[in-house]
Amino acid sequence: MTCSEARQYIFAFLDNELDSALSLEVQQHIEHCALCARECEIEKIVRRQLAAKLKEAQALPEFDESALVRLLRSEPGALGRMSRTTRRYWKLGTAGALAAVLVLAASLFVVNSARKAQGVSLADVLVEDFDHFVTEAKPLQIVSADAKEVSEWLRERTALAVSVPSVDPAMASLMGGRKCKINGKPAAFAVYRIGNEMASLVALHESDEALVHMNRVERNGHTHWVDHCRGHTVLACRRGELIYAVISRLPEESLYALMQRTEG
Amino acid sequence: MFIEECIGNLRMSETEAAFLRLVRPCWRRLYLVARHYASSVEDARDLVQETLLRAWAAYNPSEDRSYREGWLFVIQRRVAAEWVRQAHRRVALEPGEHDELTELVGTDLSEPFAAIASSTENQFRDFLDEGVAAAFDALEPAFREVVLLSVAADLNYHEIAEVLGCPLGTVMSRMARARRKLRERLAHPSKAVHRRPEALR
Numbered sequence: 001m002t003c004s005e006a007r008q009y010i011f012a013f014l015d016n017e018l019d020s021a022l023s024l025e026v027q028q029h030i031e032h033c034a035l036c037a038r039e040c041e042i043e044k045i046v047r048r049q050l051a052a053k054l055k056e057a058q059a060l061p062e063f064d065e066s067a068l069v070r071l072l073r074s075e076p077g078a079l080g081r082m083s084r085t086t087r088r089y090w091k092l093g094t095a096g097a098l099a100a101v102l103v104l105a106a107s108l109f110v111v112n113s114a115r116k117a118q119g120v121s122l123a124d125v126l127v128e129d130f131d132h133f134v135t136e137a138k139p140l141q142i143v144s145a146d147a148k149e150v151s152e153w154l155r156e157r158t159a160l161a162v163s164v165p166s167v168d169p170a171m172a173s174l175m176g177g178r179k180c181k182i183n184g185k186p187a188a189f190a191v192y193r194i195g196n197e198m199a200s201l202v203a204l205h206e207s208d209e210a211l212v213h214m215n216r217v218e219r220n221g222h223t224h225w226v227d228h229c230r231g232h233t234v235l236a237c238r239r240g241e242l243i244y245a246v247i248s249r250l251p252e253e254s255l256y257a258l259m260q261r262t263e264g
Numbered sequence: 265m266f267i268e269e270c271i272g273n274l275r276m277s278e279t280e281a282a283f284l285r286l287v288r289p290c291w292r293r294l295y296l297v298a299r300h301y302a303s304s305v306e307d308a309r310d311l312v313q314e315t316l317l318r319a320w321a322a323y324n325p326s327e328d329r330s331y332r333e334g335w336l337f338v339i340q341r342r343v344a345a346e347w348v349r350q351a352h353r354r355v356a357l358e359p360g361e362h363d364e365l366t367e368l369v370g371t372d373l374s375e376p377f378a379a380i381a382s383s384t385e386n387q388f389r390d391f392l393d394e395g396v397a398a399a400f401d402a403l404e405p406a407f408r409e410v411v412l413l414s415v416a417a418d419l420n421y422h423e424i425a426e427v428l429g430c431p432l433g434t435v436m437s438r439m440a441r442a443r444r445k446l447r448e449r450l451a452h453p454s455k456a457v458h459r460r461p462e463a464l465r
Contacts, residue, residue, distance in 0.1 A: 007376070011443045012436050015414065017421045042388075046446065047415065049392040050400060054416040055296060061309065063291040065284050134322050143317075175321065191321070196279040198321070249326070 001029040006036050014043055122210050122245075123227035123234040130200050130232065130247040133191075140176035140191060150177045150190060154203075158186035160242060162203045165261030167192065172199070172258060192258065199248035199258065206243050211236055220260055226252055235259055282325050287316060290333045294340060296416045300408070301344040303354035311347075315340040334423035337413065341427055357405055357412070392450070399449035407442035410435060 006029045012018050013026040030037045142153040147166035154162045157179045167174060172194040180187050188203040204210070214225035214236065225236040235255045236245040244262045246255045294312050302308040318339050323331065341359045348355050400408065413424045425435045 003376075008440065011440045012421070015421070015439070017436065043443070043447075045389065046392060046396065046443075046450070049389065049396045050411070050446070051415045053397045053400070054300075054412065060292060060295050063288055065288065068284065068287075134324065140321075196277055198324070249324075 001025045003036055123229045126234050126245055126247045127229045127232045141178045143176040145174045147174055154188040158188050160188050162188040164190045197250050199246055202245045204243045283323050286331050293417045300357045300412050314343050334426045337427045395450055399446050402449045410438045411442045
């Protein structure tokens with residue numbers, strides 16, 4: 001290996017990022033080349049000094065795990081030192097992790113209609129959207145555990161008469177919501193955490209035809225539609241002009257309580 | 265041990281405990297990197313917290329996937345990029361898409377390194393102590409970011425490629441050019457004209 005070749009790899013070599021064969025070649029060259037060996041030493045010092053500068057930080061917050069757990073659980077006292085915005089986000093995180101998307105319902109139905117011709121059911125569309133939200137870590141546009149606040153936010157932005165249900169803290173926690181448009185139609189989306197699982201509640205402006213591929217179940221004096229898809233449960237119910245759908249990995253029985261709260 | 269104590273005291277769920285185990289080792293490094301993305305200490309704190317909240321919202325250990333530290337830095341960079349797009353926060357280091365062709369211009373990796381004048385090792389160290397931060401600040405954003413993720417976040421090249429969303433070869437090439445440019449800035453401090461709006465240290 002020549003000096004010019006060694007110089008191309010010297011940084012990756014010092015970072016231990018070369019494969020063993022190439023690393024050995026660079027190592028052997030350095031052992032026999034005083035000039036390149038000196039450059040290596042200089043680079044080590046530069047990197048060390050830079051690391052010291054970049055890592056010297058004043059007033060870095062301590063990692064207080066017990067405080068973090070309290071925050072995750074929305075204990076008000078634990079939020080005291082945080083900014084207003086952050087506090088709301090922490091409430092979201094604390095609440096646990098369940099995402100329900102309210103406004104998405106409308107959009108999901110639209111998507112469903114478009115996909116019917118391709119044999120894609122509403123449940124498929126809802127689960128796909130839910131998975132996308134979770135895996136992409138999509139941001140909530142409003143982060144709040146206050147159902148009234150989330151409802152108002154969604155109503156203002158979607159023109160849908162959405163009512164995000166409040167929940168018993170012992171049962172679940174509201175994290176927040178998002179608005180979206182699918183095929184040009186607004187939809188509402190709210191997210192809850194139930195235990196260690198997330199659930200989304202989607203509100204759609206659609207007809208019952210969108211539900212024909214799902215199983216019809218009479219429960220609590222209402223007609224529900226249920227489907228299971230890729231490890232998820234989808235539970236839907238009509239509320240006035242809107243259809244609400246809950247999507248989660250939780251079993252069907254765990255979702256009726258949340259759906260019942262949408263009767264409002 | 266501390267985590268186990270917390271688990272005992274707070275009866276932490278397995279999911280919460282697993283999440284904290286993931287976060288704890290990179291808590292400090294997330295802040296160090298955030299201080300360069302963000303324009304103020306307050307924004308840096310919010311950036312980390314928003315990152316963790318999004319991570320927590322997406323975290324599902326029952327899924328058939330593994331969560332690595334790099335995942336948190338991916339989310340952090342995404343949040344910073346959103347701040348830039350939404351323009352509701354000041355961002356000092358914009359995590360944008362970078363033109364690789366531009367990076368290739370003017371840097372021959374086989375050429376000798378820029379010589380830094382110094383007579384003794386102590387002098388050299390003193391010189392670095394005074395000049396290395398300014399030289400780093402003078403780097404173009406794409407180069408500053410790759411060095412930051414390596415030196416401050418201690419991510420390896422594979423992890424950096426994941427964070428930047430680019431091939432491993434691009435990281436290796438960009439890193440070599442960035443470090444060469446750093447040496448050039450140290451050798452010729454007058455070239456250090458590209459400064460961040462508000463250096464945070």
